[in-house]
Amino acid sequence: MAVLEQNPLLEGLELARTPEPCALVIFGASGDLTRRKLFPAIYSLAYRQLLPARFAVVGVARTEWSDDEFRDDMESAVREFARDEFRQDVWDTLAPGVRYVSTEFDSPEGADRLSACLTELDEERGTRGNRVYYLAVPPDVFRLLVRQIGEQRAAEGWTRLIVEKPFGYDLTTARELNQGLHGHFAEDEIFRIDHYLGKETVQNVLALRFANGIFEPIWNRQFIDHVQITVGESLGVERRAGFYEQAGAIRDIFQNHLLQLLAVTAMEPPIDFTAESVRNEKVKVLRAMHTPGPKHIVRGQYGRGFVDGEDVPAYRDEEGVAPDSMTETYVAAKLFLDNWRWADTPFYVRTGKRLPRRETTVAIQFQRAPHPPFAEIAGEGLRPNVLIVHIQPNEGVSLEIGAKVPGHGMQIRTVHMDFLYGGAFRTGLPEAYERLILDAMLGDATLFTRSDEIEEQWAIVDPIVAAWRRDRPVFPNYASGSWGPKEANDLLERDGRAWRTH
């Protein structure tokens, strides 16, 4: 950093966000995440010249590959999954710094080879002992790796650790994981990924709220009737049954992505956009959260049905799923935040697989106009204003407002005022992983989850799961291609409200 500050030529060159020289070490380099997300993201960063000039990538896994085989595989991954066209000259800047080390993670001999490879790269590529370790591995080898990396720190340079979800299985295991990490790393060296926070549109919720003067004054219980957050997938379990059977929707989506979306929507304005300020505010929201009781949590599992016109099997008939599986593929919940801003304002959240479409939205429903002076539309006719943040797809924001239908009389119709990201900014949105990998290299943890956030999230999930153990619902209870079990609709109907369906 010191060097950056003194170089008078750098001023205004926007190099401030170029990380220092470093090597990125990916454990689990032969896995699905590396292929589909990590390497394509690294390539896109290289494409935009956002990587440091002195940079290297080392892949580590058991698969027996040579450096060249790994490079070839990653090249084809980039060709297949990157959002940018494949350009040989970009690849050629990256490829010479790419290495592969084949080893069992618990092999001391392999650890030595990795460390020799990194020392060599420090010499050859000038990476100065700076390391970002990316743990793209199954959770059961986390602890082993954390210890190994902790014990093998390079003599000079910094070390940062990126940790993937799942982070723990419940509060106890999450605490153990945190303790394991803190035994070797300081909190500011740990970057727990929740890739939702890397999404442009999630960050846009913050921009919308805190860069616009008109929303914050009405962003509270007085003006907002309730909030609905939906994370819907049209896909089924695909090939992740092994993991999903253990996790279910509550651990896969609710504990992390959904609660993060909620936190970003409900948090108090942070004093600045630094890691500590932002995360302090999010933790406060999580701490203030409670569910009004088991009756207000609904779980479901998909049965057979139609999605996109295709006949799709029930969850229990998917490959790798137990025929009597009690794993939930759907969760809906009513949550309250016990603070001045939100007391008594319900947050209805839901997530599920095999819903009619892929959609992530945050919908803020405002109070109805108290006394519309138009006789024609007394009662039912007038709809409340809804501000919808479309996280994906069709990234953008729309506001539903009532407008007068032209002509005589006072007919009111709801119309949409739309802001589409793609409409105003015609550059493609970066992938979440690009932003997050870059931020970790820069040491900026704002968009990563802090240890206390994780623990608060589990503290909300644990009692829900505990209550579930006491009874056995009849699964499947919703058809693929529907918006979830009937109980989920009842949840809102009891309150005189309804889920948004479009």
Place this chain on the structure above:
Amino acid sequence: MAATMGVERWEGTDVSVGEIERHLADLRSAVDEGGMIRTSVLTHLAWVPPEWEERALETLAGMAERHPSRTIVLVPQPDAGGNGIDATLWLNAFPLPDSGRRVCSEVIELRLRGSLCRSPASIAAPLLIADLPVFLRWRGQPPFGQQQFEELVDLVQRLIVDSTEWPRLPAPYAQLSAIFHRAAVSDIAWARTTRWRRQLASMWPEIAGVRKIRVTGTAAQAHLLAGWLRSRFEKPIGLEHEDSERLIGVELDGEAAPFPPGDPPQPSDVLSEELDRFGRDPVYEAAVGATV
């Protein structure tokens, strides 16, 4: 018919400014089948003397899609017959992937005949989109001090020039410096040195003692790079310039700097990037100040 093509066009001679908005509204309703969005982010004014027209329209074509905007192209024709305004209006609709919607951009080309060249600001002002930033792209060397230019500068937030288009450098830079406090200035010539500035920055501190720079490129690039080093290092640095249409080489005290990676950017990419900037650029202003 044109609705499916996504381009609508209207042409008229001797039009009044008031008529233009009405014709644009007609074009919009002709193209719109629902789902058309107008999310303008800026108004883009361009002052384009006839000799620049072709090149200017090419660059604009590459850009309209990226910055949904209203573009107003003013073509001064002081010696054309009579006094009046001829207009061509285009409405472009670009499909938004995966949404079934389209974004529209408007281009208003106004040929200002005779005396109407004298006060272009009064013609442009009613056509600006309310409350959005206005960028003025001035082709060729601006007539500093003359009414038409000065008026427009006061109308806009940002002036975009390409000092490569200016004769007799570096003298005009002194006049440019004088307007920095009135509008933020972007210089395409400067933007085109970015790759090289980055490259030179990566050679610091070894190059901190430099006494002479030799640039093979346009005169503008040579002067700006020299001005940049002088202002950064706060000391005099000699300049040798070898003319070339593109910036292809920089030597510091006789030592060639390595060629920067990547391709030089396309004209519309450069302009497009300048349209994403809003504030003043103190590093550029200091460099300009140190050219003379």
